[in-house]
Amino acid sequence: MAESTPELNATQAALLGFLHDGPATGWELIEEVRRGLARFWNVTSSHVYRELRTLEGRGLARAGARGPRERRPFSVTGPGRRAFARWIREEPAHEQIRIPLLVTLWFAKHLDASTLAQFVEHHRSDHERRLTEYQAFAAGAGGDESIDPNVRAVVEFGIAYEEAFLGWLAGLPAARATAG
Amino acid sequence: MAESTPELNATQAALLGFLHDGPATGWELIEEVRRGLARFWNVTSSHVYRELRTLEGRGLARAGARGPRERRPFSVTGPGRRAFARWIREEPAHEQIRIPLLVTLWFAKHLDASTLAQFVEHHRSDHERRLTEYQAFAAGAGGDESIDPNVRAVVEFGIAYEEAFLGWLAGLPAARATAG
DNA sequence: AGGCTAACCCTCCACAAGGGAATGTCAAGT
DNA sequence: ACTTGACATTCCCTTGTGGAGGGTTAGCCT
Numbered sequence: 001m002a003e004s005t006p007e008l009n010a011t012q013a014a015l016l017g018f019l020h021d022g023p024a025t026g027w028e029l030i031e032e033v034r035r036g037l038a039r040f041w042n043v044t045s046s047h048v049y050r051e052l053r054t055l056e057g058r059g060l061a062r063a064g065a066r067g068p069r070e071r072r073p074f075s076v077t078g079p080g081r082r083a084f085a086r087w088i089r090e091e092p093a094h095e096q097i098r099i100p101l102l103v104t105l106w107f108a109k110h111l112d113a114s115t116l117a118q119f120v121e122h123h124r125s126d127h128e129r130r131l132t133e134y135q136a137f138a139a140g141a142g143g144d145e146s147i148d149p150n151v152r153a154v155v156e157f158g159i160a161y162e163e164a165f166l167g168w169l170a171g172l173p174a175a176r177a178t179a180g
Numbered sequence: 181m182a183e184s185t186p187e188l189n190a191t192q193a194a195l196l197g198f199l200h201d202g203p204a205t206g207w208e209l210i211e212e213v214r215r216g217l218a219r220f221w222n223v224t225s226s227h228v229y230r231e232l233r234t235l236e237g238r239g240l241a242r243a244g245a246r247g248p249r250e251r252r253p254f255s256v257t258g259p260g261r262r263a264f265a266r267w268i269r270e271e272p273a274h275e276q277i278r279i280p281l282l283v284t285l286w287f288a289k290h291l292d293a294s295t296l297a298q299f300v301e302h303h304r305s306d307h308e309r310r311l312t313e314y315q316a317f318a319a320g321a322g323g324d325e326s327i328d329p330n331v332r333a334v335v336e337f338g339i340a341y342e343e344a345f346l347g348w349l350a351g352l353p354a355a356r357a358t359a360g
Numbered sequence: 361a362g363g364c365t366a367a368c369c370c371t372c373c374a375c376a377a378g379g380g381a382a383t384g385t386c387a388a389g390t
Numbered sequence: 391a392c393t394t395g396a397c398a399t400t401c402c403c404t405t406g407t408g409g410a411g412g413g414t415t416a417g418c419c420t
Contacts, residue, residue: 017287040282069385088291092280100272102220107197108330111268150288164344173329249414
């Protein structure tokens with residue numbers, strides 16, 4: 001009875017959420033997501049624009065006049081705010097993770113040790129770089145009172161995740177079989 | 181230059197990978213994925229059957245005669261083995277993570293503390309349960325020499341991930357604002 | 361033995377989401 | 391004016407999800 005199709009998906013909700021802080025164009029929203037949430041809620045530009053059109057069609061967001069370069073500033077409408085308010089009170093769904101490295105690892109018996117070791121090493125350096133970024137961000141935001149503690153918690157999840165990943169990588173049998 | 185479209189996607193590759201251990205029907209493959217890899221590479225049954233048909237169409241897998249209940253046992257062909265061998269030597273793509281809880285958290289300033297605390301608590305008990313499952317599996321497999329160490333490493337990733345998640349949850353400001 | 365039932369096993373379909381190519385637009389420098 | 395490059399959006403194809411539906415068989419019941 002309730003809703004067979006939930007009113008909003010998480011991407012739409014996130015867009016409406018950002019629009020609560022003021023009007024923005026699709027491009028600006030994409031930038032905003034990339035700056036923060038993107039690591040744990042990946043979006044592509046085509047997806048954002050599509051969802052914006054959907055939101056507009058449902059009257060949850062409204063586009064202003066086209067500005068330079070076809071840019072269209074969107075803002076939340078009253079119904080949009082109410083839909084968002086309902087969404088955020090819903091139980092968040094279970095997370096969804098796809099890690100191609102683990103698929104490769106599962107079948108690694110068909111792969112020579114040095115190639116696998118290379119893959120592992122690439123991932124290691126990649127995750128190390130990201131951990132550094134998060135730590136820099138967290139340190140910078142450390143004294144900043146204006147940052148929402150919950151937003152800060154998201155960054156801290158990033159740190160916890162990367163540390164766990166790096167720790168696991170270090171203990172990997174494949175990590176010990178150094179390439180070359 | 182090389183391939184604009186990669187020859188196989190990870191789902192197809194995983195199916196071919198399992199078929200290397202012997203012929204199997206779609207149903208059996210689904211079971212096999214669910215038993216292990218599914219946490220980090222989700223598949224749906226309709227998707228599996230579709231990919232099997234694709235693989236068959238490309239000559240990478242071959243279906244035997246229909247057995248009881250329409251079951252069709254697939255096996256890898258020579259070209260299938262070669263395609264898999266090429267795939268597994270490719271650099272695994274970046275992981276893709278979607279955690280709705282973090283989206284909710286990002287916008288939690290629009291949410292009352294006790295509802296958020298409930299969400300956090302639900303996630304906590306859920307991840308705790310999963311951690312227990314993985315640990316039981318790892319303990320059971322502990323002495324089993326027949327298990328590929330790389331496959332075991334995948335399970336260990338699950339443990340590391342759940343532990344990190346639980347640790348992070350425990351430190352969350354929202355976790356201290358107990359509901360009710 | 362014959363029939364009922366529940367679990368199997370697969371197909372089909374429709375739609376949501378993902379990602380990259382293609383298109384168009386403007387700003388700024390020459 | 392002309393070129394260049396960043397900006398902003400759209401288009402389209404592939405991948406992923408979910409459910410309805412239909413034939414099949416094992417096992418149980420009488």
